[in-house]
Amino acid sequence: MTRIVVVGAGPAGVAAATLLVERGADVTLIEERAQPGGQVWRAPAPGLALDMDRLLRGDSEGFRRFHAGFAVLRPRIDWRPETLVWNVHGGTVQIVAGGAQQALPYDALLLATGATDRIAPIPGWTLPGVFALGGAQAVLKDQGCLIGREVVFCGSSPLLFLAAVQYARFGAAVTVLDTTPLGAKISAVPGLAASAPRQLAKGIGLMAALRRQGRPMHLGVTLLGFEGSGGVTGVRWRDARGVERVTACDAVAYGHGLRPESQLAEIAGASLRFDRLRRFHAPEADALGRCGNGLYVAGDGAAIGGAEAAEVSGRLAAMALLADRGESVEFGALPERLARLRRFQDGLARAFAWPHAQVAALADGVTVCRCEQITAGEVRAVLAPQLGAAEVNRMKAATRCGMGRCQGRYCGHAAAEITAAALGRADAPLDRLRAQPPVKPLPIASALVEDDWP
Amino acid sequence: MSSVTADVGIIGGGLTGCATAYHLARRGARVVLLERGFVGAQSSGVNFGNLRLQGRYLRQLPLALRAQRLWEELEAEIGESVEFSQTGHVLAAVTPAHVAEIETHAVDCKPYGLDVEILDRRETLRRWPFLGEIVIGSSWSPRDATVNSRLVCPALARAARRHGADIREQVSVTAVEQAAGGAFRVVTDQGFVLDCGHLVNAAGAWAAPLAAQFGEEVPAFAAGPVQMVTEPLPRFLDPVIHAVDGGILFRQTARGNVLIAGHPRVPVDAESRRTRVPPQKATINMARLAKIAPFLRTQNIIRMWTGIEGYLPDMLPVFGPSRTTPGLLHAFAFCGHGLQIGPAVGAVLAELILDGGTQTPIGDFAIDRFRTPMAADKAKLKHEFDMEILDRKMPN
Ligand SMILES: Cc1cc2nc3c(=O)[nH]c(=O)nc-3n(C[C@H](O)[C@H](O)[C@H](O)COP(=O)(O)OP(=O)(O)OC[C@H]3O[C@@H](n4cnc5c(N)ncnc54)[C@H](O)[C@@H]3O)c2cc1C
Ligand SMILES: Cc1cc2nc3c(=O)[nH]c(=O)nc-3n(C[C@H](O)[C@H](O)[C@H](O)COP(=O)(O)OP(=O)(O)OC[C@H]3O[C@@H](n4cnc5c(N)ncnc54)[C@H](O)[C@@H]3O)c2cc1C
Numbered sequence: 001m002t003r004i005v006v007v008g009a010g011p012a013g014v015a016a017a018t019l020l021v022e023r024g025a026d027v028t029l030i031e032e033r034a035q036p037g038g039q040v041w042r043a044p045a046p047g048l049a050l051d052m053d054r055l056l057r058g059d060s061e062g063f064r065r066f067h068a069g070f071a072v073l074r075p076r077i078d079w080r081p082e083t084l085v086w087n088v089h090g091g092t093v094q095i096v097a098g099g100a101q102q103a104l105p106y107d108a109l110l111l112a113t114g115a116t117d118r119i120a121p122i123p124g125w126t127l128p129g130v131f132a133l134g135g136a137q138a139v140l141k142d143q144g145c146l147i148g149r150e151v152v153f154c155g156s157s158p159l160l161f162l163a164a165v166q167y168a169r170f171g172a173a174v175t176v177l178d179t180t181p182l183g184a185k186i187s188a189v190p191g192l193a194a195s196a197p198r199q200l201a202k203g204i205g206l207m208a209a210l211r212r213q214g215r216p217m218h219l220g221v222t223l224l225g226f227e228g229s230g231g232v233t234g235v236r237w238r239d240a241r242g243v244e245r246v247t248a249c250d251a252v253a254y255g256h257g258l259r260p261e262s263q264l265a266e267i268a269g270a271s272l273r274f275d276r277l278r279r280f281h282a283p284e285a286d287a288l289g290r291c292g293n294g295l296y297v298a299g300d301g302a303a304i305g306g307a308e309a310a311e312v313s314g315r316l317a318a319m320a321l322l323a324d325r326g327e328s329v330e331f332g333a334l335p336e337r338l339a340r341l342r343r344f345q346d347g348l349a350r351a352f353a354w355p356h357a358q359v360a361a362l363a364d365g366v367t368v369c370r371c372e373q374i375t376a377g378e379v380r381a382v383l384a385p386q387l388g389a390a391e392v393n394r395m396k397a398a399t400r401c402g403m404g405r406c407q408g409r410y411c412g413h414a415a416a417e418i419t420a421a422a423l424g425r426a427d428a429p430l431d432r433l434r435a436q437p438p439v440k441p442l443p444i445a446s447a448l449v450e451d452d453w454p
Numbered sequence: 455m456s457s458v459t460a461d462v463g464i465i466g467g468g469l470t471g472c473a474t475a476y477h478l479a480r481r482g483a484r485v486v487l488l489e490r491g492f493v494g495a496q497s498s499g500v501n502f503g504n505l506r507l508q509g510r511y512l513r514q515l516p517l518a519l520r521a522q523r524l525w526e527e528l529e530a531e532i533g534e535s536v537e538f539s540q541t542g543h544v545l546a547a548v549t550p551a552h553v554a555e556i557e558t559h560a561v562d563c564k565p566y567g568l569d570v571e572i573l574d575r576r577e578t579l580r581r582w583p584f585l586g587e588i589v590i591g592s593s594w595s596p597r598d599a600t601v602n603s604r605l606v607c608p609a610l611a612r613a614a615r616r617h618g619a620d621i622r623e624q625v626s627v628t629a630v631e632q633a634a635g636g637a638f639r640v641v642t643d644q645g646f647v648l649d650c651g652h653l654v655n656a657a658g659a660w661a662a663p664l665a666a667q668f669g670e671e672v673p674a675f676a677a678g679p680v681q682m683v684t685e686p687l688p689r690f691l692d693p694v695i696h697a698v699d700g701g702i703l704f705r706q707t708a709r710g711n712v713l714i715a716g717h718p719r720v721p722v723d724a725e726s727r728r729t730r731v732p733p734q735k736a737t738i739n740m741a742r743l744a745k746i747a748p749f750l751r752t753q754n755i756i757r758m759w760t761g762i763e764g765y766l767p768d769m770l771p772v773f774g775p776s777r778t779t780p781g782l783l784h785a786f787a788f789c790g791h792g793l794q795i796g797p798a799v800g801a802v803l804a805e806l807i808l809d810g811g812t813q814t815p816i817g818d819f820a821i822d823r824f825r826t827p828m829a830a831d832k833a834k835l836k837h838e839f840d841m842e843i844l845d846r847k848m849p850n
Contacts, residue, residue, distance in 0.1 A: 087733050094733045101737055267730075372709075386623055387493060387611045394492055397499060397604040400709065405685050405756055437731065441685065441754035447740035453701045454548040454588070 002325065005030065005093050005106040007085050007264065010038015011307050012299025013112030014070055015314030021076045023322055028078040028104060030085055030095060032440075038114050039134065039300075040307040041066040042141040050144040054169055058202075062307070087437035088268035094437070101446045108294045108321050111265050111283075112314055115258035115300035118280070120155070120359050121414050124226030125254065126370050133255025137163045146172050148251025152235045154223055155255045156180040156352045158306075161206040163253060168213060175216040175247050177237055180352055182220045188351035192344060199306070199344060216247075226252055256354055259413060260301045263435040268295050274429035278304065278349050279356050280413060281432045287335060289317030296321050304349070309341035359414050360421030368418065369411040371404020376418055383422045392419045392431040405441060408433040456646045460486040460620070462807055463640050463650035465627045465664070468498035469793060470785045471656035472610040472621075473800025479617035481808055486648050487611075487619060488640065490626040494607020496727075497658055498793065500761040502681060502703070502715050503603045504694055505794045506543050508570050508595035509559060511770060513818050514795065515566035520814055521798035522597060528797065532613035536605045537708050541692040543598030544582065546746065547591040552698035556593035570595040584690065586748045593698075600694060600705060603793060627657075630664060636781055652781045652807050659724050659764035661786035665772070665821065668779045672824045673767055674787045675847035677839055678722040678760030679715055680731050680739060684753040686710030695746070699837055702742040704750075712750060714743055718840050719790070722762050731758045735840070765789045767830035767848060769838070773799060773819035775806060783807065784821050 002025065006017045009031035017029045035043045041063050044050035053060045080097060087094035092103040117132035124130065129148065131139070133155060136147045146167060153164040154177035164174045192200045210217055220240040227234045227246070234246045259280045266272055270283040270291040283297045290296055298317040299310035312334055319329040362368070364377030382389045382398040389395035392402075392415055401415050402408030408415065416430040462478055464471045467489030475487045505525055510518055529538055547553045560570050571594045578592040579585055611621050622644075629641040630653065640648040655664050662674040687710050696703040702716040716739045722729045736758050744751045764787030766772065771789055776782035783806060785799055792799070798814065805812040830848040839848075 089730060089733050092733075101733075103733065387608055387615060387621060389608075390492060390623070394495065397495075398608065403757075407757060436757050436759050437733070437736075438755060438758070441756050442740075444684070444740045444744055444753050444755060445751045447737045447744065449734075449737050449741050451738050451741050453738075453742050453745070454552075454697070454699065 002026065002107040003028065003105065004108045004110065004321065005104060006110045006112060007093065008038065008112035008114055008299065008301065009036035009070075009081075010112060010114050010299060010310060011040060011066065012114070012301070012310040012314035013038070013110070014066070014073065015311040016110050016112060016298055016318040017077055018069065018073050019315050019318040020322070021073065023327065025322070028080060030080045030083045030093070032082070032084045034082050036070045036081075037066065038310075039138070042138060043067065044144060045142055048144050055141065055166055057169075084440055085264060086439055086442050088264060096442060096446045099443065099446055100448050108296065108325070109268060110296040110298060110317055110321060111268065111301055112297070112299040112310070113261040113264055113301040115260050115304055116409070117255050118257055118259040118354065118413055119410050120256045120355055121362055121366055121368050121376075121411070122223055122225055123363065123366050124228070124232065126367050127226050127228055127232045128230065129228070129232035129250060130226050130252045130254055133157055133159055133163055133253045134258070136253035137166065140166060140170065146170060147253065148249065149173060150249045151175075151251045151253060152177060152247055152249040153253045154179065154235060154237075156355070157255045157257045158203065158348050158352055160255065161203065161210065164215070165206050165209055168210065168215060174210070175249070176210060176218070177221045177223065177235065177247070178217070178219045179221055179223055179355070180219070182240070184353060185351045188347045192347040192351070257349070257352055258300060258304050260304060262301060263409070263439045265291065265295070265297055265301065266435045267437055267439070269293060270295060270297065272432065276429070277346060279354050279417075279430060287339070288320035289313060290320050290324070303342060303345070305342055305345050309338060309345065312338045312341065356417050356426075359417040360426060362414070362418060368414050369401040369404065371406055372400040374399050374401040379415060379418050380422050383419060385423060389419075390423065392416050393434055395419050396433060402433050407435070458486055458620070458646055458648050460484045460648060460650045462486075462652040462654060463638060463648045464488070464654040464656055465640070466656035466658055466661070467493035467607065467611065467621065467623065468496055468656065468658050469494065469607055469610070469796035470658070470788070470799055471654065472607045472614060473797050474654055474656060474785070474803045475619040475621060475800075476610050476614040476617070477800045477804035478807065479614045479619035481804055483804070483808060485614070485619040486650065487614075487621045488625045488627055488642060488648065489621070489623050492623050493611045493621065494604070497761045497763045498607050498796070499604050500681070500759060501603045501793050502679070502705075502713060503600045503793070504543070504696075504703070504705070505599040505601060506694065506696070506791070507568055507598050507794070508543060508563065508593055509545055509696075509698070510791065512562055512566065513815065514770075515563060515568055517795050517798050517802070517814050517816065519567055520801070521795045522599070524797035524801065525599060525601070532609055534605075534609040534612070536609055537602035538599060539601070539708065540597065540599040541694070542594060542596040543694045543696060545593040545595075545696055545698050546578070546585065546589045547698050548588045548746070550590070553591045555698055556591070560593055568595070568597070582691070582695065584747055584749050585695070586746050588745055598694065601793075602708065630667065632779070638781065652783065654803060655782065655784045655786060658786055659762045661764065661784065665776075665784055668776055668782060670776060670778055670784070670821050672772055672787070672821060673828065674764050674772070675843065676722050676724040676762050677719040677765050677843050678729055678762060679717070679719045679790055680735050680758065680760050682714050682731075682736060682739065682755050682758035684712040684714070684750070685756055687712060687753065697746060701837065702739060702746055704743060704747065712753065714739055716742055717838050718836075719763075719838065719843065720760060720840050721842050722760060724762050727762065729760045729762060731760050763788070763790055767828055767835070771819050772821045774816050774821065777820070777822040
């Protein structure tokens, strides 16, 4: 019997697994966390009675539907929670679970590894109390905690207002500083209205909700930096008219959208392609998620698309997988639906653009790599077209930028922008830091092999 | 097609090529070095950084000791740091056979001018108390050192350029022709040719086809020594700890990470230049590390990698003049120990080219030792290489 391994139990992975078992396949679903849900349907830690209706409001129906669906799916699959896939090699996924490494062979592999925050460094971004936007949201969804009492939500992301509203529902005094240029948002509206009127209305509703509650909200601002010693105490910013201001706070949630967690796909053999609109690399796949050689990608890990697109793409990738194994499948209207959802995301990507020029111009003294404490100036100092670092991996070799615990997952995008701009190549496809296993830190104690050495 | 002329052309900008360019340029020769990618981006820039003297092939010691003197002076000479650190090296014995081996070696290396100290179990554990129960003795070599290999080639290449060497990156050599007078014409993929009187074949794991073109076939093959690294830890270790049989070795970098390696080497694809560490192999190295240094069990591995290194069945490099073609010199397949001797290899090649000879003995590395086919001692190499390599790549 063919063994299909699905990695990631967010909406994409669970939708894929559901379709596959319905068609009689033998499915192993692997998830690093204790519970399914991924980012969007992340469930509170066991034993924590978090009021999900209060947190999610209109989305709580989706949350319930997802978890009810999973309860039905669970007994029909080989469910492996708290299991990290650290590597893919020679037709096996390499996992760590319960403190032990193990290899699981597969016939087909479907990666639904999702996305995490993309960080645009600015002065003070490494201060304690400054959280990535998604991280701030995760703390609330997962632990029922807030990152602070007076929280500034800043940056540019479709999740900015959602996260701020959720924090406000749980009693935080929130301020929103949206750096999105107003023009970009307005020019994106017609496209958004056509491709996904529901999502657009939802976004506008979130802003209106904050306004009604009298929460301070400033659009089209420029962030100058996070301030404080030992911990963040304020955000310095310039308003749309050019007036410089400081907002006091005890925590900051800061984000510029998401980037796919594509390391595992790269290690599994997918080629990566540079997405010029979003300025990151994503696995090269066809419209259904095929990467070739029995490898499939779905959800945010394939293309940033939000929860609905994740679910649809999960089903499509599962269908493509079945079709490739000789089964008859009806794709129906799903491919067109996914295409429409992704067009909507293109609109969002234009409206909430990654501020690449600002990142490329980051002041020399500002830290780029948090793990290794490497500044923009240190990156620039080693760059040279000949006999210096002429691309980002050589830059890393010379400076250690991207060589720490996170392996460049957080600094890699900024480092690539700074490198390309300094070498006069900002318009060409960016270089990227190459991935190697493990995708996350791997405990030495998990190596429980019989080895006759010495 | 434009042409460039030089006294000496060098193919390959690893340590071998860069050190050769440096020594030649310092002595006034006109040198052009061609590197397909970036200098030091292959073996020379991804290695363990071990400048190990003890445990080497004995008759390589004159070359190795000459190299160590050059390393000791290098940073001052070129004005850049390569994180050279003379921290010494520990050969850790974990079997009685290992103890016998280090005791013999300590006597044998003395006449060459290498002094090492044999330590019993007690003294070994007194000096490095974190070592595991399995360590029963050691050999201590204080002159051994380490460098950050990522920094070495770019720094040496810049120094060579300051002395007038013309070093070109992202230029691939596609063919070598020889004119009637004996001069070489090196054809590149960048629209120019290089004409030179001497040619150094320093193309690492990719050098054997060029030698074969000049009638010098060698049974070279590529393999990858597995490396991995932990997160940075507070300082606890200065020297390299190296099990006598190479089954596991580790050191702590200047930043604090523990760098871990260990035999056997794994298969690599020199053609595509993509390397992946087989996970079973990584797991074995982690388990061995936990045996030799149990307290590291609580640490995490954050990255693993390997490189593409050239090997020969007798575990010695090809290094010296061509036996068929005057003006051609070979220096490749350093069998996993080319970093330490690299500077001296460059100095010797400069002497061979500019002086017509050298005082440093290198006869054992001559390319024509393979004229009569050499059978690999597979039993002996079993610890060194993955079975797949032994079965597929080794001559019988
Ligand atoms: C912090 C955050 C908050 C978000 N909030 C919202 C929201 O409120 N509403 C909304 O519409 N969208 C939200 N998004 C967008 C969201 O990512 C998508 O809507 C949706 O969750 C994508 O689904 P997915 O299945 O592709 O990936 P995810 O939901 O991200 O699921 C991927 C899963 O894979 C697992 N995984 C990854 N790598 C491995 C590995 N190596 N081994 C084992 N498991 C692994 C992860 O633990 C995760 O559970 C958020 C995104 C982020 C990053
Ligand atoms: C993982 C690893 C760990 C190691 N650890 C140690 C150690 O601790 N101590 C030690 O002493 N040694 C060590 N070694 C061995 C050492 O790194 C090598 O022996 C040494 O670097 C070889 O240098 P090289 O210049 O001969 O080869 P390389 O560094 O491989 O350089 C050869 C160069 O030639 C170029 N080239 C090839 N073909 C062409 C062409 N057609 N045109 C242009 N350019 C071309 C390549 O791109 C390459 O840059 C290790 C090796 C590896 C892989």
